[in-house]
Amino acid sequence: MPHDVSNTSASHSNASGLNVTVLVSVGRHPLTARARRADQDARAVEMALTLESTSVNLLHAGQQDSDHEAAIRGYLGMGIDSVGLIEQKPQADVVPALAKALRASASQLVLTGTRAETGEASGVMPYLLAEALGWPIITGLAAVEKIEQGTAVVLQALPRGKRRRLRIRLPAIATVDSSAPPARQSAFGPAKRGVLNLHQEPSEIDEALSSWHIQPARKRPKRLKIVKSSSARDRFKAAAAKADGGGGQTLSDVTPEQGAEAIFKLLKEEGVLR
Amino acid sequence: MSELVRRDPRQEWIIRNRLHPQHLEALAQMGGAVANEWMGPNGVIRRNPHAVGFIGPNGIRRIDRSGVQQAAQAPGRSVEAKDARQRVTIETPAFMVAVVPDMAGGRLSTHDRDLLGLARQLADADPAQPGAVLAIVFGEHKETAFGEAGIDRLLHLEGERFSGYLPELRVATLQGVERDLAPRYWLLPDSTTGGGELGRRLAARLDERPAAQVWQVEADSESTTGWRCTARGAAGRDDVTRALPRVVLALAECADPVSETRHAAEAITLSQELPEVLGRIQDMGEVAVDPASVSLAEAEFILSAGNGVKDWDGYHHAAEVLGATKGASRVAVDDGYMPRDRQVGATGTWVSARVYVAVGISGAIQHLQGIQSCEKVVAVNLDEGCDMVKRADLAVIGDASQILAALVARVEQYRAEQQENRDAA
Ligand SMILES: Cc1cc2nc3c(=O)[nH]c(=O)nc-3n(C[C@H](O)[C@H](O)[C@H](O)COP(=O)(O)OP(=O)(O)OC[C@H]3O[C@@H](n4cnc5c(N)ncnc54)[C@H](O)[C@@H]3O)c2cc1C
Numbered sequence: 001m002p003h004d005v006s007n008t009s010a011s012h013s014n015a016s017g018l019n020v021t022v023l024v025s026v027g028r029h030p031l032t033a034r035a036r037r038a039d040q041d042a043r044a045v046e047m048a049l050t051l052e053s054t055s056v057n058l059l060h061a062g063q064q065d066s067d068h069e070a071a072i073r074g075y076l077g078m079g080i081d082s083v084g085l086i087e088q089k090p091q092a093d094v095v096p097a098l099a100k101a102l103r104a105s106a107s108q109l110v111l112t113g114t115r116a117e118t119g120e121a122s123g124v125m126p127y128l129l130a131e132a133l134g135w136p137i138i139t140g141l142a143a144v145e146k147i148e149q150g151t152a153v154v155l156q157a158l159p160r161g162k163r164r165r166l167r168i169r170l171p172a173i174a175t176v177d178s179s180a181p182p183a184r185q186s187a188f189g190p191a192k193r194g195v196l197n198l199h200q201e202p203s204e205i206d207e208a209l210s211s212w213h214i215q216p217a218r219k220r221p222k223r224l225k226i227v228k229s230s231s232a233r234d235r236f237k238a239a240a241a242k243a244d245g246g247g248g249q250t251l252s253d254v255t256p257e258q259g260a261e262a263i264f265k266l267l268k269e270e271g272v273l274r
Numbered sequence: 275m276s277e278l279v280r281r282d283p284r285q286e287w288i289i290r291n292r293l294h295p296q297h298l299e300a301l302a303q304m305g306g307a308v309a310n311e312w313m314g315p316n317g318v319i320r321r322n323p324h325a326v327g328f329i330g331p332n333g334i335r336r337i338d339r340s341g342v343q344q345a346a347q348a349p350g351r352s353v354e355a356k357d358a359r360q361r362v363t364i365e366t367p368a369f370m371v372a373v374v375p376d377m378a379g380g381r382l383s384t385h386d387r388d389l390l391g392l393a394r395q396l397a398d399a400d401p402a403q404p405g406a407v408l409a410i411v412f413g414e415h416k417e418t419a420f421g422e423a424g425i426d427r428l429l430h431l432e433g434e435r436f437s438g439y440l441p442e443l444r445v446a447t448l449q450g451v452e453r454d455l456a457p458r459y460w461l462l463p464d465s466t467t468g469g470g471e472l473g474r475r476l477a478a479r480l481d482e483r484p485a486a487q488v489w490q491v492e493a494d495s496e497s498t499t500g501w502r503c504t505a506r507g508a509a510g511r512d513d514v515t516r517a518l519p520r521v522v523l524a525l526a527e528c529a530d531p532v533s534e535t536r537h538a539a540e541a542i543t544l545s546q547e548l549p550e551v552l553g554r555i556q557d558m559g560e561v562a563v564d565p566a567s568v569s570l571a572e573a574e575f576i577l578s579a580g581n582g583v584k585d586w587d588g589y590h591h592a593a594e595v596l597g598a599t600k601g602a603s604r605v606a607v608d609d610g611y612m613p614r615d616r617q618v619g620a621t622g623t624w625v626s627a628r629v630y631v632a633v634g635i636s637g638a639i640q641h642l643q644g645i646q647s648c649e650k651v652v653a654v655n656l657d658e659g660c661d662m663v664k665r666a667d668l669a670v671i672g673d674a675s676q677i678l679a680a681l682v683a684r685v686e687q688y689r690a691e692q693q694e695n696r697d698a699a
Pocket residue numbers: 579580581582583584602603604605606617618619620621622623633634635636637638639640641644654655656657660672673674675
């Protein structure tokens with residue numbers, strides 16, 4: 001993906017425009033299981049960087065160690081000078097700390113990934129945050145079209161590549177999923193040079209977590225196709241039949257116009273013609 | 275005809291006993307010629323293997339196991355395909371299990387049905403205290419078989435207010451349901467078509483910690499709720515097993531859909547007026563997207579070209595006019611007519627289009643694999659016997675370029691008519 005880096009790096013230092021905070025987490029590589037920048041969060045950062053005349057702040061709440069630091073620096077390598085770190089104990093509930101930090105900041109738009117790559121990863125955190133702050137939240141942000149008079153006009157990604165236009169009152173939270181543009185690469189130099197601004201914040205330990213049983217994912221059993229029929233012949237036929245047992249309509253010896261008419265009718269019935 | 279089956283045990287005994295002197299007479303009396311099926315003493319269907327088949331032209335008994343001949347012969351006692359599903363009505367439920375189906379396309383999806391199956395499991399666990407499954411449906415729908423899916427109570431919220439994307443209003447409504455009926459469990463599909471989002475909003479609003487990505491729910495006497503659930507965590511790498519919370523976001527195939535019972539699906543209304551919600555999210559409608567920019571795997575409508583396409587300009591024009599995403603078979607890609615990322619099939623993209631139009635594609639197994647999950651397949655081909663025609667829901671036999679040209683003309687005519695109507699209005 002070509003990125004106009006010069007443009008964005010100039011614009012995000014401009015503090016007069018929109019103030020965007022991106023909540024970033026520590027991801028985990030699906031194969032090597034190494035700590036890395038989380039994919040969806042990186043897309044959220046990318047989205048923030050491509051907005052015009054915004055100042056982008058990154059915020060992370062979590063424990064502090066060298067692995068985590070390397071992963072967080074991955075976001076700095078996208079061309080950002082500093083990231084705010086709220087130090088929390090492992091297994092802490094980060095929502096109170098994040099809500100406090102966001103309330104204190106002047107952020108108008110908060111971007112997050114849809115779901116974390118480690119831990120419970122239920123994807124509820126943005127909603128809890130929105131509830132705590134009393135802000136509206138939207139999912140699947142695909143693009144920000146314009147910001148005007150305290151509202152934002154955005155495109156929301158729907159399944160099957162569709163888009164919906166929404167107008168939301170700011171301040172707001174928006175989650176970004178994998179339909180957003182992919183993130184730019186992280187450069188080593190800026191990642192090294194970037195600053196981590198550490199704050200201390202009391203941790204609220206998540207008590208429920210200790211009663212849960214966590215194990216590597218089991219393969220889900222495949223559902224069997226059960227044919228409920230009183231006659232053995234029907235059951236046998238259903239078991240032995242080819243999956244695609246015809247049943248379609250075939251038009252031969254028709255003029256192209258008649259054929260086209262039949263196809264047109266089907267397309268219209270299915271509602272794919274716009 | 276009366277539904278009651280009148281039985282003569284002595285007659286039946288004679289029919290079973292081939293050596294009985296009156297055997298043939300009894301058989302003849304029973305059902306026209308020779309009965310080969312009758313109801314046994316325990317209500318089981320008995321068959322006489324000697325009475326099957328017919329005598330062929332050479333005097334040899336032939337047995338046709340394809341069922342054609344048997345079906346033609348059988349109507350002695352017409353076995354009506356009766357709905358054997360048991361009717362269940364729950365008058366005074368001990369508790370409620372609320373389900374908010376996605377109703378994608380106005381109908382219960384398979385995911386919704388699985389979820390209703392799970393709801394039934396939770397509701398029917400204790401036969402002494404049966405629960406009722408409450409479904410909450412927003413907006414217009416086309417579903418007719420709510421009862422068959424296992425729904426006891428149906429809360430249908432319709433009208434102008436509920437059409438469109440209104441997550442805040444929906445959550446406020448569900449909150450109203452919570453106040454009014456206080457369901458024991460809330461089940462929502464963890465899907466991208468709305469359920470996942472609504473469920474998380476609801477959980478945050480009710481201040482309940484939900485279980486997301488649940489794929490298994492089992493009874494567990496040690497758990498505080500009597501149930502434990504297994505959910506995927508950490509991007510699908512871990513399984514989290516925990517007591518079942520009140521709000522559950524479940525994946526598809528979390529349980530088997532209801533198939534053996536029919537429920538009342540009795541319509542109910544809320545006792546309180548719904549609050550007015552200050553909408554901070556305003557729906558401005560869906561946006562037309564350029565079909566070419568949609569990834570093949572996600573595309574809804576694909577016009578796919580194969581070796582049978584000769585007029586490539588005509589094909590590209592047709593795809594633009596129809597507003598279809600372009601796909602191709604491997605041959606078309608290998609020959610350089612289409613880019614590699616458009617290849618559909620085993621070594622290309624597995625597509626899930628609602629309508630897949632295959633133009634000049636023979637339907638090699640590698641290609642058919644890639645279109646397994648397509649709903650409607652249309653084939654345009656010269657060869658009536660090819661596999662794509664067998665797979666297709668609609669096949670048009672003829673030359674691809676002519677049919678595409680005719681289709682383009684028809685769609686353009688339709689567009690012009692629509693434009694006129696709009697201008698007139
Ligand atoms: C390991 C392996 C992997 C493969 N993976 C894939 C894959 O991922 N995807 C894939 O597509 N293929 C794949 N293939 C290739 C596959 O086996 C077939 O060769 C290929 O799909 C055939 O493409 P086709 O149907 O376009 O061509 P053909 O088989 O040549 O079929 C052309 C069709 O067009 C019809 N036709 C001809 N002229 C006209 C006309 N004027 N109007 C209308 N119809 C006309 C013919 O009747 C015929 O049915 C793979 C093969 C192998 C060995």
